[in-house]
Amino acid sequence: MRENNIILKSVGGFYYVKSGDEIIECKAKGKFRNLSLSPVAGDIVDIESDGSTTVISKIHERKNKFIRPPFANLELMILVVSTVEPAPNYLVIDKMCAIARHKNVDVAIVVTKSDVAEVQQVYETYTKAGYTVFCTGNDDIQQLAELKKLMSGKICAFSGNSGVGKSTLLNKLFPNLRLETGRISKKLGRGKHTTRQVEIFDMGDCMVADTPGFSSVELDYDNYISKNDLQYAFIEFEQYIGNCKFSDCSHTGEIGCAVKAALREGEIAESRYESYCALYERQKNIKDWEL
Ligand SMILES: Nc1nc2c(ncn2[C@@H]2O[C@H](COP(=O)(O)OP(=O)(O)OP(=O)(O)O)[C@@H](O)[C@H]2O)c(=O)[nH]1
């Protein structure tokens, strides 16, 4: 038996498991089907061989799990945002940040196309919130080196709208990848959404997941965050929670709200607060039966 191996991808009932320097094709034991707990990419597993086939015999406890796309144990989400083409969508960025926080995934933000337009607004908004923000454009060796250092030893995923420069960034970080770049779909202003399985690439120093579909998510189903939990998913709100006049303050307009006060003082960025209110409004209206 081999312990603590990682599933890199699953294809048609087979799992490709990295075990030491080998990649082993495995099947899952029948018991997982009965428990409706099937292995997914990112799972840490034990495997056993009976000579002819190798099976996954145990799935280790997950740090987190995403259902669409199916994926477990993400450690670092790298949100890629471009200054222009496409311009930043703050609500989408804040939604992704909230989901990551709720699932215990660290976030780093990379602002691309700094050579084309000012990075300042995105940079200030997210550094103020407490996120690590990198800026890239033409001359960015130092920033790339620091990002790579942060990724070291972790399972990472890149997300962001089509055309923001994810593939370009990955190619700069890992020249061997030679990913295809370019071609923003002008028709929709976004790329095609193809449903694929997740595949994790072993980059030696870190693992990088190719996660289709992370760009357009809502806070429901597997990404559900209750209206009450939402305040904790906005990391810079945390220090003010508990200081409001009402203990059940929703921070959306009550008097004596400490979050609102921090907003007025400029401690919280306007766009972050607006995203919170918009998401709160939406989550408030989700009925239990819709989940
Ligand atoms: N000027 C400039 N152009 C960039 C930069 N990063 C990416 N681009 C360009 O933006 C376009 C889109 O980049 P991609 O890397 O293909 O974007 P992507 O995020 O992988 O897009 P999808 O695969 O559709 O999700 C390409 O033409 C890149 O050359 C940058 O920092 N500066």
Ligand SMILES: [Mg+2]
């Ligand atoms: Mg791409």
Ligand SMILES: [Zn+2]
């Ligand atoms: Zn409040």
